[in-house]
Each structure stands twice: as C-alpha cells, then as structure tokens.
Amino acid sequence: SYERILETRRTHLTPNLLAHFKKPLVIHAGHMQWLFDHEGRRYLDMFGGIVTVSVGHCHPKVNEALSEQSSKLWHTTNIYMHPKIHEYAERLVAKFPGNLKSVCFVNSGSEANDMAMLLARMHTGNQDILSFRNAYHGMSPYTMGLTAHSTWRFPLPGVNNGLIHVMNPDPYQGIWGGSACRDSPVQTKRECQCQDYCQAGDAYYTQLEETFKFSLPRGKVAAMFAESIQGVGGTVQFPKGYLKRAAALVKSNGGLFVADEVQTGFGRTGEHFWGFESHDYLPDIVTMAKGIGNGFPLAAVVTTPEIAASLGEALHFNTYGGSPLASAVGLAVLDVIEEDGLQRNSLDVGTYFLKGLAELQQRFEIIGDVRGKGLMIGVELVSDHVKRTPLSSPHVLDIWETCKDLGVLFGRGGLHGNVLSCRPPLCLTNDNIDFSLDVLSTALIKHIN
Ligand code: PMP
Known part of the structure; x- marks a missing residue:
C-alpha cells in the first residue's frame, strides 16, 4: 500500500x-x-x-529491442566481443562531426566525466581542469569537484585537487549581469535587442584569460568542461560565441575542450543533435548519458582516435559498459529519434x-x-x-x-x-x-x- x-x-x-x-x-x-x-x-x-x-516511457520499439535482446544475451563483460556493441558504436559515432570517432561505453554521466578527466590528463600531460560556476558534471568524488554548485558538494578532502572554477556567463543571474552585453548595459533580457541574449560575455571572457595568466602553472591546462546549456544549474544559456572563444583559448594553452552533453544531447535542444553544434565549435571529447538510454543505465565518452590512444596499454575497465542489453536499447533509441x-x-x-x-x-x-x-x-x-x-x-x-x-x-x-x-x-x-x-x-x- x-x-x-x-x-x-x-x-x-x-x-x-x-x-x-x-x-x-x-x-x-x-x-x-x-x-x-x-x-x-x-x-x-x-x-x-x-x-x-x-x-517516451516504455516506448514500444525500445521495449521490443530490449525483450528481443534479453532472450538472446544480457551480458558478457568486455573480455569477449558481441555484435551489438560494434553495431551501436558505428551508429553512434556517425552522429558526430569531425574526427570524433572513438567511443568508450560506461554506465552513468559521472563515470563518463571521470573518464573524460582521465583522458584529458593522460593526453595533455597537464593536471588542471576548469569548469564553470553553477556547473553539474556528476557526484563521484572526482566529478564532484567539477560540479560548482554547493548543494551538490560534500566536504571531502582533495575534492578540488587540480580543479579551478570560473564564472559562468549567465545573462540573467550572472554576477556581472547585464555587463555581459557588449552593445548596451541592459538590465533585463526583454530590453536587450541582441539575438540570443547578448553577443558575447566580455567580462566573463576576460576573467577566463586572467585565470590562465594568474592561476595556472605556466598557463597550461588539461581541459575545460562545459555543458552546452547548464542543466541542473537552471537552464543557463551562455551568450552566443562565448564557448567558441573559450574553446580556442583552452586549445591554445595546451588543453582539451570537453562538451558535457548529458542533458543537451540526442536532439533535446532541437536545433542540432548535439548542443555544442549550436555554439559552433568542435569539442575534443563529448560525454553523454541520460537520454542515450531512455532510462536504461548507459553512458558514453566519444573522442578522437588520437586522444583515445593516450590511454595506451592501461587497462581501463568497467564491468557493464556497452553490454548487449544496453547496446540494443541505445540502438533502438537512435532509431526512434530518427524515425519519429x-x-x-x-x-x-x-x-x-x-x-x-x-x-x-x-x-x-x-x-x-x-x-x-x-x-x-x-x-x-x-x-x-x-x-x-x-x-x-x-x-x-x-x-x-x-x-x-x-x-x-x-x-x-x-x-x-x-x-x-x-x-x-x-x-x-x-x-x-x-x-x-x-x-x-x-x-x-x-x-x-
Ligand atoms: N552531467 C550533467 C550535465 C548532468 O546533468 C548530470 C546528472 N544530472 C551528470 C553529468 C551526471 O550524470 P549521472 O547522474 O548519470 O552520474
């Protein structure tokens, strides 16, 4: 009862x-x-x-794929291969522009971001990682440090090791508020004549540049993480052009740019399949979870073969990632998004x-x-x-x-x-x-x- x-x-x-x-x-x-x-x-x-x-809850096509696969094979672990993961990997990477062609399957958004942090540090040899005020990237002890929203943080020792938070260019509640607008110091969004809020978050970008000059050893960074629209943080849309400039700055200082598409991926923002595409830049690593599996525990990290190779011979292992069941569901989700x-x-x-x-x-x-x-x-x-x-x-x-x-x-x-x-x-x-x-x-x- x-x-x-x-x-x-x-x-x-x-x-x-x-x-x-x-x-x-x-x-x-x-x-x-x-x-x-x-x-x-x-x-x-x-x-x-x-x-x-x-x-959709219990979508008939996803249910069908799940039940068909469940009568054949649930699990093998990645010691063996199974056909579904290959079919799925091929379909998923086809959704990406550029050379984002290598995928690693995991089970949650936190795990995907953990993996992205590891990849960025291994690939660049740098330690420091930047994220935005108000970001949510997970609750594992590693990603909790990236999450910059005190509600979601525990006082764990070392949670901030190698992590730096910068101000998010929030056009409505950002601490530099209307000054984010290059054209006029507007007080409310309704008064602003700029398309897509304001043209660029200049004050916020300057702060990012200063962070490179004053906080980062030799100005070097392993990565910067950004959600294409901050989700848990309250649907915060950054001014057009900001992420493109930020990504270029990070790259010019030896770092990788990570797009966290856990909320914004799989067509959610309507304009493009991935949220980063609306910001007109190409990330080095993309992390995804949630909508990828319609509720089935499934998540992924997609990157270039060169970056993926920097894991080298190290065994990076998780028991369930990309299981036959998860792959079957992931494929059905892609089918439904396309067909419907x-x-x-x-x-x-x-x-x-x-x-x-x-x-x-x-x-x-x-x-x-x-x-x-x-x-x-x-x-x-x-x-x-x-x-x-x-x-x-x-x-x-x-x-x-x-x-x-x-x-x-x-x-x-x-x-x-x-x-x-x-x-x-x-x-x-x-x-x-x-x-x-x-x-x-x-x-x-x-x-x-
Ligand atoms: N990134 C973003 C943008 C999220 O919204 C979330 C979950 N709210 C995560 C990462 C973490 O995902 P999970 O809860 O699956 O670990």
Whole structure:
C-alpha cells in the first residue's frame, strides 16, 4: 500500500533521495509522456525522470529491442566481443562531426566525466581542469569537484585537487549581469535587442584569460568542461560565441575542450543533435548519458582516435559498459529519434512552449525569465522582477506541488532552486503544452492569491 511504501522508504532507504513533495508521489507505471500513480492518476511528465526519458516511457520499439535482446544475451563483460556493441558504436559515432570517432561505453554521466578527466590528463600531460560556476558534471568524488554548485558538494578532502572554477556567463543571474552585453548595459533580457541574449560575455571572457595568466602553472591546462546549456544549474544559456572563444583559448594553452552533453544531447535542444553544434565549435571529447538510454543505465565518452590512444596499454575497465542489453536499447533509441522525427518535434513543440511562456510572463511578474531551446526550457521565478531576486524555496515548492496536484510534473533547478525545469520526453505535443501552460497559470494564480 501507499503508507507501507512511505514507511519502507523511511526505514530502509538512505535519506539522500530527492522527495520534496509534501504528499510524496509513488509512480507505478509510465507510457510515453505520461506517468501513473498508485491510484491510477495520470501526470504529464515534464521532467522526463531528470532529462532521461528521451523518447517516451516504455516506448514500444525500445521495449521490443530490449525483450528481443534479453532472450538472446544480457551480458558478457568486455573480455569477449558481441555484435551489438560494434553495431551501436558505428551508429553512434556517425552522429558526430569531425574526427570524433572513438567511443568508450560506461554506465552513468559521472563515470563518463571521470573518464573524460582521465583522458584529458593522460593526453595533455597537464593536471588542471576548469569548469564553470553553477556547473553539474556528476557526484563521484572526482566529478564532484567539477560540479560548482554547493548543494551538490560534500566536504571531502582533495575534492578540488587540480580543479579551478570560473564564472559562468549567465545573462540573467550572472554576477556581472547585464555587463555581459557588449552593445548596451541592459538590465533585463526583454530590453536587450541582441539575438540570443547578448553577443558575447566580455567580462566573463576576460576573467577566463586572467585565470590562465594568474592561476595556472605556466598557463597550461588539461581541459575545460562545459555543458552546452547548464542543466541542473537552471537552464543557463551562455551568450552566443562565448564557448567558441573559450574553446580556442583552452586549445591554445595546451588543453582539451570537453562538451558535457548529458542533458543537451540526442536532439533535446532541437536545433542540432548535439548542443555544442549550436555554439559552433568542435569539442575534443563529448560525454553523454541520460537520454542515450531512455532510462536504461548507459553512458558514453566519444573522442578522437588520437586522444583515445593516450590511454595506451592501461587497462581501463568497467564491468557493464556497452553490454548487449544496453547496446540494443541505445540502438533502438537512435532509431526512434530518427524515425519519429523527435529532434524536429523538440524544436517545434519547444518553440511553441517558449511563445506560450512569454505570454504568461507578461501576465505574471513572478516569472522573471523564460529561456532555453527545444525541449530544454527553464522558467525562473522571482520575488522582485527588477532586482531578479530568486523566489524563496517554500514559495517555489508551493507552486511546484500545486502543478503536481493538477497533473503536471516539472523539475526544479538553479543555484537557488527557483527555476522550473522542463525536459519532457521528446514526443511531447502542442496539446500537452497547452495543458502545462493552463496548469502553471492556475498554480501561479492560486499562489499569488
Ligand atoms: N552531467 C550533467 C550535465 C548532468 O546533468 C548530470 C546528472 N544530472 C551528470 C553529468 C551526471 O550524470 P549521472 O547522474 O548519470 O552520474
């Protein structure tokens, strides 16, 4: 029963799980963009199991691939070869530009980023790695250091070894705020006439240059990590051109640039298959997880054969990576994205959503900012529109829970937890958007009154 599940959770599960609803939700089933609770109530899943259910819960084609492979072979470990991993590797690397043709399969985003850190250090012979304020790259002891968001960090010794955080050029809440705009010192995004927010984060770029001059031994670096849109950090989009300049600077100082596509990959941002493509630069290493497996534990690191070779003869091993089951699921996910035109759908439905949200923003001062691309959208809630003061947690939780009670599950993100995160399965429809907008406006009206 419902009560028994809650009791077991209290007594037998570690307390670190993220169940913030006053009345916790127990999910029993899922179908495409819908989830069903213990009483059979239906919810629109606007968070996709934290950006993971890319093509839809229990998608029939993925189910079929999984069950077909499960009756043949689940696991071998990588001592032996099996056909699926080769078929999958070939299909996956075909999705990349340039010479990004070598793939290593692992099981989670943290593991993929761990591997990328190792590769960069082995390849360059340098130690230091840069990441951005507000970044999330994982929770393994290694990647926790890259994650620059105090909520997600434990006071472990050595967590920052060889890691340096730089300011993220956040056009809305960045500490240098409107000064990121080269053309005019705008105070709000609405006043800014520049396309895609502002043209370049000059102050932030200068800080990056200074970091090379003053913090890095001989100006050398192993790598810089960047999400193409900061996800957990609250759907933060960097000004156009920034990552391209940053990547060039890193490369000219002997480092590699790592694109963390854990949230932004697999067509989520609509415009391109990978988020980095919207920033018009070519990373040296790309890490991916979540949407790659639609919920099956699967992740990968893709790089060039030259960089991959720097692991040399060292045995880098994990038991499950690229198992027959995982590879079969990964292949089916790629098939569905292509056959169902999900990247295009993400762009179309996401654009429709952004338009609806912009209209909502005109009606509600509490909506400070609306941003994102494709079906990766953030709605930043504020208590003061002009000062952009983040709405405090109890208020955000109240709105969030009302949306849940009305049948829509949003996520939450941002340094202050005040950004509603929308990352639904990519099969979402415009009707689903209309429903979400209705629910959100009802929840805001209820909260304000
Ligand atoms: N990178 C990004 C951008 C993420 O959002 C996450 C997970 N939220 C990770 C890495 C870590 O992935 P995992 O939880 O699978 O270790």
